[in-house]
Amino acid sequence: MSFQLFAKTNSTVEVFQGYPSFEEISSSKSGNDGTEGKVIQSLLSPCGRFMAKSYESKVVLLIGETWEITLVELPLKNVYDLKFSPSGNFLSTWERPLVDDTEHLNCKIWNLNESPLSTEPKYSYKASTQSSWTLQFSKLDDYAIKSFGKELRIIKLSGEDTFKFDKPFATLTPDQPFTTYQISPAEHPTICTFTKEKSGKPAQLTIWPITTGKITKQIVTKQFFKADSCHLKWSDLGNAILCLTTTDFDHSNKSYYGENNLYLLSFQGVNGALGGESVRVSLGKEGPIHDFNWSPTSRQFGVIYGFMPATITFFDLKGNAIHSLNEQRKNTLEFSPNGKYILVGGFGNLQGSVDILDRHDKFRCISKFSATNTSVCKWSPGGEFILTATTSPRLRVDNGLKIWHYSGTLVFVKEYKELLKVDWRTNCPFRIIKDGYVTNGNKLKDEELKQDPKIRKHQLEIHPVVTQFNLKNPNKSSTNLGAKKTTGAYKPPHARKATVVPGTTKTRAPQSTPTPPLQQSAASQTSPEEKKIRSLLKKLRAIESLKVKQTEGVKLENTQVTKIQSEPKILKELELLGWKGELDS
Structure with a gap:
């Protein structure tokens, strides 16, 4: 089940x-x-x-x-x-x-x-x-936090006297009154506070450790202007946080919703023992930030930003861009629970198109489907299926839920006169x-x-109600739109393989639609992540050569033996980067 x-x-x-x-x-x-x-x-x-x-x-x-x-x-x-x-x-x-x-x-x-x-x-x-x-609780329910005016009080939840806020385990009173705070989901939790810009003083974002008594140490802090409110989002490991700031007004009069900026604060070690970093995430395009989310690995995050069509970019833990997609009309980004797949969708006032990307295959689009009028979109806890639903009061017509396989196949549908809420039940x-x-x-x-169940597209069992739904709603039939065939990086004409035309001895280059200059430059650009993979593969090839010499009885130097011993570490790095192929030739 x-x-x-x-x-x-x-x-x-x-x-x-x-x-x-x-x-x-x-x-x-x-x-x-x-x-x-x-x-x-x-x-x-x-x-x-x-x-x-x-x-x-x-x-x-x-x-x-x-x-x-x-x-x-x-x-x-x-x-x-x-x-x-x-x-x-x-x-x-x-x-x-x-x-x-x-x-x-x-x-x-x-x-x-x-x-x-x-x-x-x-x-x-x-x-x-x-x-x-x-109240805010820590991941393991061992701490609880409550605001008392300008002071945060933290209690330990153990024994019978669990909620004694008059005798807190720790207190936090920043110099400037905070407007937002959030505890991290780490086993050794920290607290992030946000203070908005006021009276010429910059806004401030700070991460604090939870220590006994009055907390004064700052793990990492960042000051900036143009920030009246913020939305905080911790990584799953609780070692980094993204802060989406918003101003009440856009002084350039380009956006009704105010100006957006995205900041990244991160640290290493328990309570930042190995230091911390803070950066403004460089997006490079004007317009609102539609969505941003962490990968479950906590090593990367994705952002959808800019006036439509929006730009979709993925960043590493230091805020460096590692991959960008072509501009699309999308405003929703969700990683699957195992981090392998990424859902990129256009919901709300957009048409409901959905792309599924394979993170372990250089963000290749593996399937497409259309889920119009979607107001709820959630991966199943096992990362195999996707729940989309149209609910009230967001929309009072066409209420219902649909279950999709990540291959883009609709496997179940149920319609309601008024659907208020849907969710998956996780395993206890x-x-x-x-x-x-x-x-x-x-x-x-x-x-x-x-x-x-881990199943392939051709093995899927489609529930009979899907056929009935498609027959009853031919204009709403949501079949798999298929993924665009990936062509890889741009190759000049002289580097393309020649193809033989049947019945002739002549050869010709394969016919293809000309790629716009902008797409050519984006496709040919190698990301920092791909460069790192190539560098590690080069080291592996050198190790293979040394191992051949070793089997032939050639005496190796100590540095060469050390290089061979580093092979497991290199393979581990490649695995973390998502590489799953064989050695390049």
Whole structure:
């Protein structure tokens, strides 16, 4: 069984089996049939253990293979927002504030690892708005952060006294009041704060370590102008962060949304023990930044930027451009969870065209398809399938979900009158005990975890509903558009291989469409990454020659023996760079 699918409408919460059956395995109805009432909010935990659903008079927490077990019912009214901590150990709830009770603590936190689980919250506090109301937790749920005016307080979540913010483990009070902060997803977390430009003082971006007491050390910092707000995005390893800054107004009057800049801060070693760097990412084209995302390896990131058609460029950890694609009408970039594939799509007010690139094959486009009116796009946790959906209130027509194989083949589709939310259910790395409680540490072996089936395009099982959908909607038939044939780097006429025309003895150069000068220069340009691969391959060829001499009995010098011993290290570097071929001739 592959990963499950979760879909919420205004009256039901449905759970489907994944590829190939897509069988509906659970559906909790609400409304006028005498059941629990309308589901206000629903959410899956990042670890895949829990589903939380809020009703007008309670919050229900479910577990089990098909969410068949009710773990607890929390007596809460009008909960309009839910949030799980990264490891799924804590659930936070936000209730609509009471007009007649200004002292109402409308935010509550529940420890989900208690047995039995208490209906009393572990911590309560007040947040009048639904924006940024939740506490920030570290990746392992061992730290929590809360803002108290100009001060950040960090607590350690261990033992019974878990939420004692009056006795914090650490405090952070920057010289200038910060407007945004975010904890890193590292096992040894750090904190990034952003202070906006004000009264002639530049904006500032700083990474701080979490140390006992008052934090004063700065791992790395960057000051700059033209920044009224920002969006922070950590790499998966938590060793680098991207900051997209925006001004309230574009003084050049070229953009309604203000001016954008992208900054990169990175460091090496635990808490920056080996130093840090900060750079402004050089994009080289005017216009907005549409999207940016980290590779799961945390060694590269991609950016879509500029006025349409936009430019798509990939950068290394130092902010150097390693590869650029031709200008396209795209605004969405998503790496697959294993980092092998990259989805580049044009959604929103664009036509919905999608390209799938192979990162391990020099960003070659391997498939294309069209997913019009897409408002949600997510890779499956195993990196084999893609979920696209049209949801309300973004669009109130043509609501539904589609599942695509990365080869561009549509394998499942389901239409809804009103679809509000969709998501994948990740695999839970814990065993579920029969009495309904979940162990905390009895991890499954890797082979026991469910993974997406690794299948080729010709082996795909297409669900019958896809054929029905295409027949009913001939104008919306979303078949694989196919990938453009790659021609490789530009070659001058004298370097091209001659082809023999059948029935003649003459030869001619292959016919091809002339390449515009701009594309020729882009194709012939070698990226720093490719140069590095060529250099390493040259070293491997030299090692092969030395090994031949060694087998022939030739006595080698110490430096030559050392060079042979470096072969595993070179092969490892090539693997990290994505090289999977044989030695060049």
